[in-house]
Amino acid sequence: MILDRYFARRFTQSFLVIGGIFLTLLILIDLVEQARRFDSENLSFGRLLHLTLLNTPAAISEMLPLLIILSTIALFIGLARSSELVVTRAIGRSGIRALLAPVVLALGIGALAVGLLNPFAAATSEEYRRLSDTYKNRGNSALSITSEGLWLRQGAQDGQSVIHAQGTTNGNTLELLDVTVVTFSPDGRPTQQIVADRARLTDGSWLLTNAKIWPLADDVNPEIDATQHQRIELPTTLTRQRILDTLGQKDSVSVYDLPQLISDLREAGFSTKQYEVWFQVQLARPFFLMSMVLIGAAFTMRHVRFGGTGIAVLSAVLLGFGIYFVRNFAQILGENGQLPILVAAWAPPFAAILLSLGLLLHAEDG
Secondary structure: OHHHHHHHHHHHHHHHHHHHHHHHHHHHHHHHHHHHHOHHHOOOHHHHHHHHHHHHHHHHHHHHHHHHHHHHHHHHHHHHHOOHHHHHHHOOOOOOHHHHHHHHHHHHHHHHHHHHHHHHHHHHHHHHHHHHHHHHHOOOEEEEEEOOEEEEEEEEOOEEEEEEEEEEOOOOOOEEEEEEEEEEOOOOOEEEEEEEEEEEEEOOEEEEEEEEEEEOOOOOOOOOOOEEEEEEEEEOOOOHHHHHHHHOOHHHOOOOOHHHHHHHHHHHOOOOHHHHHHHHHHHOHHHHHHHHHHHHHHHHOOOHHHOOHHHHHHHHHHHHHHHHHHHHHHHHHHHOOOOOHHHHHHHHHHHHHHHHHHHHHHHHHO
């Protein structure tokens, strides 16, 4: 138990030191990137730093596997150089038993990443995108999906428009069904309400089919002055790609909100495959971090007198990146329906665990 606490403390120290170094580099690099991105907006240093800090939690969350494997390598290289691993084996404790503390810590870090870091990163990412849109486009658009359908807000020089749709069609063009549009003047007063069967997004406008318009001015009777149109155009600055990108920002949704979002998307007629895969990937994250510990240990739990430490470290990092690539590739296949959701999310981490355990058992037997 004392040895486990000692190994846990050494692993935690390595993780904090490496994490601190990467965090500092990440902030500096991203600060330069934010300055480049918002160069034409002439933002102050405080606002640029604010945007950078909002963007940092999501980046740290994405870098956790790299931090874990580097921390494991640093731990066991340090133990090997001080011959502490030799002493541990000499007292009758196997090398695999020495992995208990790092593995438990990796699982704990993974659980915290899912339960705490993920919601925090989702909130900061959403705030980052909101502020970015405000600085770039003066905050003239927003999109939300609920069980009641899709809600979209867009802006222009002559005011705002709020669009509600019960669903969408699947196709190469973005088309909304059972559409209601309320337009507002620049001072926030409603000017007209439009109800249409469909709204298709074209270049620079929404093309509304079979639409009825009710004026909402103070001195008119909306029903008497209502007009019917077979087709009308509603100007917009939105593009299909921008809307789809907004819908596809999985990292802006907390893991606690994903089940409800999946249900709302399904009821609104949108594909939920990518969100279902992402949800399972997040649940499997502790085991993926555990596999990073085992991979790092499989190549570095050896005495330095055998030589080849640099090759071992490089092999561990390359294999870790390879497993990370396989996981992302499986995630893409799952989102496209080429793999079952559970296989796409859970197979890579467990395959990595079994592979690294095989390497460790082979080394221990040798």
